[in-house]
Amino acid sequence: MIESDGPVPPYLQLVEILAERIERGDWQPNRPIPSELQLVQEFGIARGTVRRAVAVLRERGLVFTVPQRGTFVAPSSAASTE
Amino acid sequence: MIESDGPVPPYLQLVEILAERIERGDWQPNRPIPSELQLVQEFGIARGTVRRAVAVLRERGLVFTVPQRGTFVAPSSAASTE
DNA sequence: TTCGATTTGTCCGTATGTATC
DNA sequence: AGATACATACGGACAAATCGA
Numbered sequence: 510m511i512e513s514d515g516p517v518p519p520y521l522q523l524v525e526i527l528a529e530r531i532e533r534g535d536w537q538p539n540r541p542i543p544s545e546l547q548l549v550q551e552f553g554i555a556r557g558t559v560r561r562a563v564a565v566l567r568e569r570g571l572v573f574t575v576p577q578r579g580t581f582v583a584p585s586s587a588a589s590t591e
Numbered sequence: 592m593i594e595s596d597g598p599v600p601p602y603l604q605l606v607e608i609l610a611e612r613i614e615r616g617d618w619q620p621n622r623p624i625p626s627e628l629q630l631v632q633e634f635g636i637a638r639g640t641v642r643r644a645v646a647v648l649r650e651r652g653l654v655f656t657v658p659q660r661g662t663f664v665a666p667s668s669a670a671s672t673e
Numbered sequence: 674t675t676c677g678a679t680t681t682g683t684c685c686g687t688a689t690g691t692a693t694c
Numbered sequence: 695a696g697a698t699a700c701a702t703a704c705g706g707a708c709a710a711a712t713c714g715a
Contacts, residue, residue, distance in 0.1 A: 539597060539598060540596075540597075541596055541597075541690095544689075544690060544691085545690075546689090546690080555695065556695080556696095557695085560691090560692095573598075574691075575598045575690095575691090576690090576691060576700090576701080577689095577690060577691055577700070577701040578598055578600065578690070578691080578701085578702080579596070579598075579689090579690060579691075580690095580691085581597075581598050600702060601703075602702080602703085626679075626680060626681085627680075627681070628679085628680075636703080636704085637703060637704045637705070638704090638705090639702090639703070639704070639705090640702085642681085642682090643702085643703095656681075657680095657681085658680085658681050658682070658710085658712095659680055659681055659682090659710070659712050660680070660681080660711085660712070660713095661679095662680095662681085
């Protein structure tokens with residue numbers, strides 16, 4: 510999944526993967542994305558890498574993080590399923 | 592009713608629900624609100640969560656608690672009085 | 674008085690998540 | 695990569711006080 514020795518930094522690869530999932534609607538608005546630990550296990554990367562990727566998603570406005578609660582898909586980040 | 596994995600902590604969701612009921616006059620001043628156990632059963636959450644929510648209502652001055660008696664709507668929390 | 678039911682008060686341990694170092 | 699801290703939530707257990715039968 511994530512290429513550790515390629516030209517693209519792992520955290521940026523993860524950004525693209527997660528962004529695609531969000532835009533595809535895999536996770537609904539105001540619903541939590543997988544926890545940092547789950548992403549660490551799924552992609553076999555370090556937690557710091559996950560956090561860096563999530564920070565980018567946050568800057569892009571795709572997600573928002575509530576301390577001690579989790580990271581959630583931004584309300585305006587997905588196509589309407591309704 | 593209460594979303595356990597949403598951005599807003601369950602105890603804060605309960606605060607808003609109970610505050611609305613009080614301000615709407617569902618429970619009269621100096622009358623007891625449902626017991627902790629009843630709220631636990633109604634909302635399907637843990638007692639600790641209920642207690643935390645009630646503590647917030649107490650801080651807001653909406654209710655007052657008498658040990659071993661119950662929690663009551665504060666005298667100045669509703670409109671209809673005689 | 675004794676008993677049981679009710680209600681708040683308190684403490685324990687476990688789990689999850691993010692925050693920080 | 696690991697350790698610690700903090701906030702939240704759950705479940706259980708017990709105490710203390712109140713009330714009524």
